[in-house]
Amino acid sequence: xxxxxxxxxxxxxxxxxxxxxxxxxxxxxxxxxxxxxxxxxxxxxxxxxxxxxxxxxxxxxxxxxxxxxxxxxxxxxxxxxxxxxxxxxxxxxxxxxxxxxxxxxxxxxxxxxxxxxxxxxxxxxxxxxxxxxxxxxxxxxxxxxxxxxxxxxxxxxxxxxxxxxxxxxxxxxxxxxxxxxxxxxxxxxxxxxxxxxxxxxxxxxxxxxxxxxxxxxxxxxxxxxxxxxxxxxxxxxxxxxxxxxxxxxxxxxxxxxxxxxxxxxxxxxxxxxxxxxxxxxxxxxxxxxxxxxxxxxxxxxxxx
Numbered sequence: 001x002x003x004x005x006x007x008x009x010x011x012x013x014x015x016x017x018x019x020x021x022x023x024x025x026x027x028x029x030x031x032x033x034x035x036x037x038x039x040x041x042x043x044x045x046x047x048x049x050x051x052x053x054x055x056x057x058x059x060x061x062x063x064x065x066x067x068x069x070x071x072x073x074x075x076x077x078x079x080x081x082x083x084x085x086x087x088x089x090x091x092x093x094x095x096x097x098x099x100x101x102x103x104x105x106x107x108x109x110x111x112x113x114x115x116x117x118x119x120x121x122x123x124x125x126x127x128x129x130x131x132x133x134x135x136x137x138x139x140x141x142x143x144x145x146x147x148x149x150x151x152x153x154x155x156x157x158x159x160x161x162x163x164x165x166x167x168x169x170x171x172x173x174x175x176x177x178x179x180x181x182x183x184x185x186x187x188x189x190x191x192x193x194x195x196x197x198x199x200x201x202x203x204x205x206x207x208x209x210x211x212x213x214x215x216x217x218x219x220x221x222x223x224x225x226x227x228x229x230x231x232x233x234x235x236x237x238x239x240x241x242x243x244x245x246x247x248x249x250x251x252x253x254x255x256x257x258x259x260x261x262x263x264x265x266x267x268x269x270x271x272x273x274x275x276x277x278x279x280x281x282x283x284x285x286x287x288x289x290x291x292x293x294x295x296x297x298x299x300x301x302x303x304x
Contacts, residue, residue, distance in 0.1 A: 032146040035111060035133035042128060045152025046106035050088060050099055052119055053110040055277035056132065056147075057082050060108070062280050063144060063160055065151040070102045073115075078273065078281075094118045106130065106150060112220075134278045135200055137168045143278070160280060167283050171207060171290060178209030181293045181300075184229055184261070185212065186239035187276065189249050191223045200282070201275050208290035210236075230256060236296040237261040238289065240272030264299055268292040 031041040050071040051057040057076035060066055066081055074090040076082045088098045092114040099107075099122060109119040111133035123129040130150065134140040141161040148157020183205050187193045195201045197215035205212050213232040214222060229237075237259075239249040250267040257263055270292070274285030 030150050030152075032130070032149055034130045034146070035139065035143070036131045038131070040128060040130045040150065042106060042150055046104075046128075046150055048102065048104045048106070049151065050102060050104040050107045051076065052089075052094070052108065052115055053091070053113055054078075055279050056108045056110060057085065058277065058279040058281070059144060059147060060151070063148045063151065063153045064156040065147070065153050068151055070104060071099060078279075089115060089118075091115060096122070100125075108132065108147065132278075135198055136203060137165070137200075140200065140278050140282065141165050141168075144280075164280060164283065168207070168286070171283075171286060175207065175209045175290055175293075178293070179297055180209060180211050181236060181296050182213050182232070182234045183210040183293070184214070184232070184234040184237045186237065186249055187221060189242070189252075192225060192229075193221050193223055195221055200278060204275065204282075204286040204289050205293075207286065208293045210289075210293050226256070230259065233260050235260060235264075235300065236266040236268060236292065238268045238270060238292060240270060240276055244271045244273060264296075264303070266296045266299065268295075 028044040029041060030045060031039060034040050047068055048070045049060065049065065049068050051060060051069060052073055054073065054076040057069065057072045058078050060069055061079050061082060069085045071088040072082065072085045074087060076085065088102070089095045094115045096118060104127065107119060107122055107127055107129045109116065109129055109131050111131050119129055130147070132143050134143055141164045144157045144161040144164065148154050185195055185201055185205065187195055187201070194214045195212070196217040196219060197212055198220050202212045202215055213234050214224060237250065237253055241247060241249045247269050250269055253259065253262055253267060261267060270285055270288050274281050274288065
């Protein structure tokens with residue numbers, strides 16, 4: 001083989017490598033399936049994100065993508081750093097002009113939010129929108145991973161999801177043989193609202209050995225009456241409230257001493273941000289829920 005031939009072959013090889021390398025380096029496409037079963041694709045990890053629900057904001061910080069947030073909605077108050085993110089509206093209404101001016105490369109929405117129609121309008125304008133809607137523990141863990149992939153935070157999100165799965169499994173195993181306890185979970189006051197078994201909170205009730213007295217209702221968050229609760233007479237009433245330390249909803253039930261939960265003093269408060277926001281802190285709320293049901297069982301056994 002002549003020197004000239006070897007030189008020519010080396011030149012061709014180097015040229016081929018130079019041509020291929022940019023193509024490989026540029027292959028940063030990110031594609032996931034959201035909770036409306038839609039493919040969501042980005043040419044590169046999102047760097048300008050708008051979150052349309054407080055729990056979505058919290059999840060972004062949890063996977064290390066908080067610095068990529070350029071806009072969020074009212075009540076996005078966790079962690080403390082979320083307070084500094086500019087507001088672009090609330091649960092019911094968005095400031096469309098502000099969002100457009102922010103030029104987001106990804107909008108993270110919530111299927112159940114009141115501003116969903118506006119999110120769909122933004123999508124119709126050509127913006128990329130991902131919808132989340134977790135009704136199972138696995139869906140929530142998967143949500144961490146999917147938004148982690150879209151934001152270039154795969155490693156952090158995977159670690160978070162795996163830890164969540166492990167702790168849920170441990171909690172379930174601990175209460176697998178627990179004696180059933182009937183539960184009324186109050187999600188709102190006026191109108192009086194609860195959750196059906198389709199809801200993630202109901203999954204936590206079941207995990208802890210509880211029986212949701214309104215579990216078989218058709219809607220995700222049914223409206224009920226006081227008379228409905230009186231008729232089903234739960235062992236324990238659990239509520240959040242208007243704030244992280246507001247027990248007013250529970251105190252109101254003391255007007256009905258004929259309720260078993262009232263007579264046995266089984267009125268339990270869990271901060272709403274721990275169970276009603278689908279975030280890693282849901283584990284804290286689920287653990288508190290399991291403890292509450294364990295206390296109800298203990299009280300029942302000692303009074304028999």
